[in-house]
Amino acid sequence: MNTAKPPYLTGHFTPIAEEVTATGLTVEGTLPPELTGRLLRNSHNPKPGITPTHWFKGSGMVHGIRLRDGRAEWYRNRWVHTPALDGAPYMTENGPDLTASAAGTHIIEHAGRLLALCEANLPFELDSELGTVGAYDFDGKLRTAMTAHPKEDPVTGELHFFASSPFPPYLTYHVADATGTLVHTAEVPGATASLKHDFALTRRHVVFIEGNVTFDPAEHSGIPYGWSDEQPSRIGVMPRGTDGHHHVRWYSIEPGNMLHVSNAYEDGQGRIVLEGPTVDREGFRLSWNWWTGAPGRGSEPVSRSYTRRWTIDVSAGTVDERIIDDLPVEFPTLNEDYLGTENRYQYAVAFPDENGLGGYGLVKYDRTTGARRIHQVGDARLPGEAVYVPAAGAANEDDGYLLTVVSDLKQDASQLLVLDATGLDRIATVHLPHRVTAGLHGSWIPDTPPHAS
Incomplete structure (x- = not known):
């Protein structure tokens, strides 16, 4: 009998067994005073004794770090207390229970609500303080699930999602x-059962991506999707506006598959320019087998x-x-002020290749020159998604952290690293009270919204 733990419960991904609150964190270097707010980050972190059948089924745990006026005031981690945390099934005799959520992929703030x-x-x-309030359905108007990757328009403040x-x-x-009011809902014609994890927003269009990963009822990991050569890979382009769904076009x-x-x-x-990390069939196979703990997996959660x-x-x-680049990367980010418009700089987490060669690091891409710069974090150290925060009085796209x-x-152990986004030099290190489970996505929540007067 194989009693080995799956890879998503070992190493950097070993779950934390308790909720902790720590104050007065040690800081090396100098925290910029404009970093006044909270860094929040989500992760899959099943409770002790629970072995989920898929990495993505682990219960969500949110980690928060409070910075103010050059100090790191607190760290806390809290499970998101959904029915699934206590074992409630997603599928019931009445269909899916949309409240039985892992709630472990992302955390955002919109219209004053943390979601x-x-x-x-x-x-x-x-x-x-990361306590669970409960499921949120936009005052009863949201009757579907919600993507983990909504897009907030930096000009209008609207939240677009699917x-x-x-x-x-x-x-x-x-x-x-x-203001957080759900004002528009529409079915998009021509779509298929292909997995759509993320999408894109431009000034004039909404862009959907359908890859070769689609619904597969024979997949028994609890996430019923798999690669299909018969599933067409496509991009759907829909004009923004309340009648845009009448004019969607598929290309x-x-x-491949993009997350x-x-x-x-x-x-x-x-022309519409769209970019992001993608995998081919072999890359998906290696990654999926890691996510499910199956044989034939790669050594990392993402491959190729x-x-x-x-x-x-x-x-x-x-x-x-x-x-456009042969470096294995995931978790791309940018200065969110440029979301939907032409950006010069992008950031990502670098991973070793499928043979285990290369190391972890944070990558900065210059899309104008084609150059890339890598900040190496050190042996046996894995950085999480890099969240960009603009500097006070920023004049250039990469004037920030x-x-x-x-x-x-x-x-x-774990640390919060604060890097200069221009040269990727370290500015400050905040020491956290314990090692934080390697996670997925998060957000910087400033005390004062960046566009407030």
Whole structure:
């Protein structure tokens, strides 16, 4: 009998067994005073004694670090107390229970609400100290699940999001206004059961990505999806606006699968440029087997994940597609002020390749020159997604800071690193009270919104 733990419960991903609150954290270096707010980050962290059948089924635990006026005031971690945390099933005799959520993929703030997200469920609201308030359905208006990757328009403050389902309707698009009121819902025609984890927003369009990973009832990990050569790989382009779903157009692309979008925008010729890490069939197989603990897996949670660029000529109906970098990366981020418009800089986490060669690091891409810079974090140290925070009085796109939580296996510890986003030099290190489980996505929640007067 094989009693070995699956990879998502070992090493950097070993779950934390308790909730902790610590104050007066030790800081090395100098924290910039404009970093006044909270860094919140989500992770899959099953309770002791629980072995989920898939990495993504582990219960969500949110980690928070409070910075103010050059001090690190507190750290706390809290499970998101959903029905699933206590064992409630997602599927019931009455269909899916949208409140039985892992709530472990992302955490955002919109219209003053903190929402922990998992794409198969309703969001869960948390209070300012990470206590669970409960499932949130936009005052009864949201009757579908909600993607873990909504997009907040940096100009209007609207929150754009979608629900993807293995059954019709396969794709439903939603918009909440800047006050948090759900103002638009529409089914998107032509979609399939393909897994849609993320999407893109430009100034004029909503962009959906359908890859070769689709609903598979024979998959028994608890996440019923798998690679299919028969599933067409496509990009759907929909004009923004309340009647945009009447004009969606789908474009065929090469086989592959994308989890996370780097950005998308209209260029000077009106073409849509979309970028993000993608995997081929072998990359998906290695990654999925890691996520489920199956034989034949790679040594990392993502394998063969290379940044790809699509340039969509809407007028001609054509797509130019190319891999633009051969470094395995995931968790792309950018200065969110540039979301939906042409950005020069992007950031990502670098992973070893499928043979275990190369190390972990944070990558900065200069899309104008094609250059990349890597901040190496050190042996047996894994950085998390880098959250960009603009500096006070920033004049350039990369005038700011990158915040990342690092898991250090040798020291059995974690730190918050604050890097200069321009040169990736370390500015400050905040020592956390214990090693933090390597996680997924998070947000910087400033005390004063960046565009407030």
